Amino acid sequence: MTYPCLNKFCHGTEHCHLTRHEHNIVSSCSTLHVPNSNEYCVNHDSINSHGCYCDTADCVQNTALHCLGVMCNPSQGCEIYRQNGEIIAQCYSWDKCGDNCIHRCHEPLILDYARLPCYCDSQVCADRIEIPTVTSPVPTKAVPVLQQFYPYACLASNCDKYEPFCQLFEANKNVEGRCMVIKIGQLCSPANDLSVHGGCYCSDSKCVSNALTDYNQKHTTAATLVTEFPLNNQGTRTCHICGEMTIQVPCSSGQIGKDLPHTCKTGVDYCMTDIVQDALGNVDVFKRCVDLATCENKWITESAGLDYCKHYGVVKNLDAHSCHFCCTQDKCNSMLVPNATTWYTKTN
Incomplete structure (x- = not known):
């Protein structure tokens, strides 16, 4: 089981260590240090010269710099500037920026043209940007608006x-x-x-x-x-999909409870939830469409006969293990464990 650590992939037994060297973020996979609870990365500003640790892809993603609707990699900063009457945020790399990025945004920054462009390299800076508001109708003067990001x-x-x-x-x-x-x-x-x-x-x-x-x-x-x-290859089954088993990137915590239905491809007519626990008790969840062979192998052969899978959450297993639930109705894998009435059996 692996997960992304910026430009690397760490195994499930390794911690992703993120450290800041001047304006660069360095990532590494480590088994030499077991971090305390206060050493884990919380957000972008957790990354300092001593670094912080993650053990999931979701934790690594939380270190992104959030800036006016734009999400920048931890190694990037956020530039705020004016273009065609709009106030726009974009990511930039310090190694391509040089002395031009020294003008740091005031905290709190009230967006006005006189103070732009400016630059944020911390989440505190980005969070304290105040959006301009209209206090009275002024039809002859354009009000700055933020760049819109369409799906x-x-x-x-x-x-x-x-x-x-x-x-x-x-x-x-x-x-x-x-x-x-x-x-x-x-x-x-x-x-x-x-x-x-x-x-x-x-x-x-x-x-x-x-x-x-x-x-x-x-x-x-x-x-x-x-x-x-690829709509011409769509089948009839709708399942919830998040994470990717083949490269071991699990669903984020926000995705597990989110409505994420997708129409499965032709011949892939069953919904599956995979729950994978490592020896330290960390749990990864994956949701996907599967074919009949995968359904029968992962569910019937590997999971359905195990009490800690059939009664997941009630019967405990403290060792490393996995449970693969295969179900047969649209969106049946929306919950962590599908309803038992939808579980695949040889007769349905």
Whole structure:
């Protein structure tokens, strides 16, 4: 079981250690230190010269810098500037910025043209930005507005300002896409396509389309081309989908309780929830569509006969284990454990 640690992947027994060296964030996987509760990363500002620790992908994502609807990688800062009458935020890299980024935003920053552009490199700075408001009608003067971020297609998902990055990757010879809070891997390009380990990321629909075109030209035949909107391959079953088992990136805590229905592909007609616990008691959850063979193997063969799976949460198992619940109705895997009346049996 692995999880992303910025530009690395850590095993489930390792902690992701994030440290700040001047304006750079360095990540490493470590088993040498067991962190105390106050050493875990809480947000972007937890990363200092001593560093902080994570043991899940969700924790790593929380270290992103949130700035006026834009989410920047921990190693980036946030630039706030004026363009065509709008106040806009964008991410920047310190190594490409130099002396131009010294003008730090005032705290609290009241957005006005006289103080722009300015730069934030901490969550405290970004959180104390005050949005301009209209106190009286002034029809002759434009009021600054924030840049709007519209959803765009990431294969079967729609990415928005809360999960702005589309990660594209190969899984069992299929192309998959999911929306992420932070960037995983490198930006998709002809030189760095989605077939590399961990895949590549995009932040707009044009990039997604180009990435799929590049992949098709290099890795597929005319009979198996990937399309940006693969609706012609949709089946009839609707399941909740989050996380990715093949590269061991689990659902985030926010996704587990969120309505995330997707129409499964033809021939993949069953819904599954995978619950994986390691020896330290950490639990990862995955939700997906599966075919009949996977349903029978993971549920009937590996899980259905185990009391701690059939009575999950009541019968405890403190050792490392996994339970795979396969169910047969639309959206039946919306809860952590599907309702027992929907569980697959040989007769249904």
